[in-house]
Amino acid sequence: MSSTPHDPFYSSPFGPFYRRHTPYMVQPEYRIYEMNKRLQSRTEDSDNLWWDAFATEFFEDDATLTLSFCLEDGPKRYTIGRTLIPRYFSTVFEGGVTDLYYILKHSKESYHNSSITVDCDQCTMVTQHGKPMFTKVCTEGRLILEFTFDDLMRIKTWHFTIRQYRELVPRSILAMHAQDPQVLEQLSKNITRMGLTNFTLNYLRLCVILEPMQELMSRHKTYNLSPRDCLKTCLFQKWQRMVAPPAEPTRQPTTKRRKRKNSTSSTSNSSAGNNANSTNSKKKSAAANLSLSSQVSI
Secondary structure: OOOOOOOOOOOOOOOOOOOOOOOOOOOHHHHHHHHHHHHHOOOOOOOHHHHHHHHHHHEEEEEEEEEEEEEOOEEEEEEEOHHHHHHHHHHHHHOOEEEEEEEEEOOEEEEOOOEEEEEEEEEEEEEEEOOOOOEEEEEEEEEEEEEEOOOOOOEEEEEEEEEEEEEEOOHHHHHHOOOOHHHHHHHOOOOOEOOEOHHHHHHHHHHHHHHHHHHHHHHHHHHOOOHHHHHHHHHHHHHHHHHOOOOOOOOOOOOHHHHHHHHHHHHHHHHHHHHHHHHHHHHHHHHHHHHHHHHHHO
16 A cells, blocks of 8 residues: 655645635735836826726725825815826826835724725835936825725725925935036925925816816716706706705604504503502501401400
């Protein structure tokens, strides 16, 4: 009888050390790693279709992206919908960025019924700028992500709060232009505002106007109506929703059976009370007779 060679990593299904492997679940941070790889695979020829495919792969159909930061004129907060997210990422590269990736440190995950929330207080958005000169910008802040708890694990909400940023210039460039005061003065100026280029900031300001017009544009694309007719129908539907009275809660009618039950229960309670009173009176009379008989015998 030939015996099989002993394998130290083999465990028999009938042995005490056999266990079934649990199904593999992708970690939320790994999705950010995949997104970084997809952004690095971008080429100069990447068109709108490439960016739409990128957003479809990593963002839900009703996803929102929010950026919060503080500029010289006060705090800013921009929220854009799913249709404007591809254009946001493309504007980052159109503003002179050659590389973009996110670094998450010490993130906390919380699991819910249908979503996974990732809260990273030490998130860094790193961008490499090729123009006007080579500069590495590290934008630090807090990133809160909400993923869908399914096989796709796409992002539902993206909220990045920027706290500070740093622009790093290589020393070799400073050494090359050490004798040129004009170049040194240009190097001393920031090329971004809170880590964002002017190209991206202008797009975010434009999104404030474009976001409310998404309903008009989708209606125009679906029904092929003129802009004036789209505006009329949207305003009419909103007016109908405002004028419509609130729905009153329906009341359940009381049935006769419940009344009978209540009446029978009340009669039973009253009869029980009468019986209790009669028994108490009988006890009292018996006690009185007992006391009288005892007095007579004495």
